[in-house]
Amino acid sequence: MKIALLGAGNVATHLSKALIKKGHPVIQVWSNTRQNAVDLALAIGADSIASVLDLSLDAELVIIAVKDDAIEEVAKQIPATSKAIVVHTSGSTAMAVLRGRTHYGVLYPLQTFSKAVDVDFDDVPLFLEASDPNTEIKLSELASQLSARVQLADSAQRLILHVAAVFACNFTNHFYSIGEHLLKQQNLDFNLLRPLIAETAEKALKYAPSSVQTGPAVRLDVQTMNKHLEALTGHPDLQELYRSVSQNIVKNC
């Protein structure tokens, strides 16, 4: 499938590299930030285009990987003459924003992407939604070449997957940052926390997290929780977070 890419951010970068690896030519790249399109196009051997209106009629698949709130607007600029299937890659955006097109769908990779960090797409769960059975078959074939974990998900399921990912990834990383910050204030190296971070994730890969919860909250160890809150004097926002999360653990244990 000849592919055009609208967007040149983290998802666009990783997805385009995975597509090319599997033999799908990415022929054009557009980005709202011209230079990003030029850079990515150079990196993957595609043409960069200055406007969505310049989209080639050769493109069989157009992947929109831009900020969620720009998807609908970008989709509207795709020339009506294009016969391409149009997909977006967003967890939180309903497929319906593309309903102006004939054939459309969603290809949502459930992974965290940073430009500097390589990702093995084979392991990335890919969630599919399509406007019609033929499109579903085509997207399914493509997705199966990219990843061993392809699954259908409607827009409601995808939204919940995204929320779950925010808790398990974004919020989790923020709590690593809080640890980093607390240690720095005591002149302690963040390396000291790394074995614990690795072990905590390792456990979650083998066991149901709800079955291996540890710490003062699940032990209902009020004395220790109060010591921790006292240690956080001077960080009222962290005290509040500590209380909220601990209460939620207690409620669910």
Added chain:
Amino acid sequence: MKIALLGAGNVATHLSKALIKKGHPVIQVWSNTRQNAVDLALAIGADSIASVLDLSLDAELVIIAVKDDAIEEVAKQIPATSKAIVVHTSGSTAMAVLRGRTHYGVLYPLQTFSKAVDVDFDDVPLFLEASDPNTEIKLSELASQLSARVQLADSAQRLILHVAAVFACNFTNHFYSIGEHLLKQQNLDFNLLRPLIAETAEKALKYAPSSVQTGPAVRLDVQTMNKHLEALTGHPDLQELYRSVSQNIVKNC
């Protein structure tokens, strides 16, 4: 060093196995729950004792690994005739709770322990505190045999380390559980989240977490956050958590 162990929980179990591996005989085990002492003593070839008063005068080191709020009380029951160094293993308990003894200290392993999961002690950061220079030397020698990451930390530093660990481990695991729970409600397999969990931890092992934060909050993507809050209708406690953590991310970005 001949060692007696007061406590037979997760920390006591893993610590005693690591000590024995390095050639330090654990001669006695006591626990508030008699059966736990018997089980651990059998597993490691020690005697179980029914009362702390039965502590052998041969013990050169007594390790108290009981619930934080029981440490002081257990320490008081150690016979005055014992010449052993007495240490506890708690992150949140000041060394001062042991000040009734002549030589005492703290040996705090910064790791999460579950009975079923093996832990390689070589990688576990061990934090030391001692009542006097001689005790510090002895504990330092022992700790260095157990782990390649031994460091001095006073009671205030240890408390902050523990708080940081609660955020980076206990709270993080709870957020994995929330993911597990949300997916289950949509009949989705928790396996779908595992690559993301692994990747998020991997990143934190290589980069400063504060430098690789992703997600709607750090992008100030209010539209997506509102969609997520709407998706959590019916989970007011999760909505509240989502708001608290997101606000904290926004504040720090």
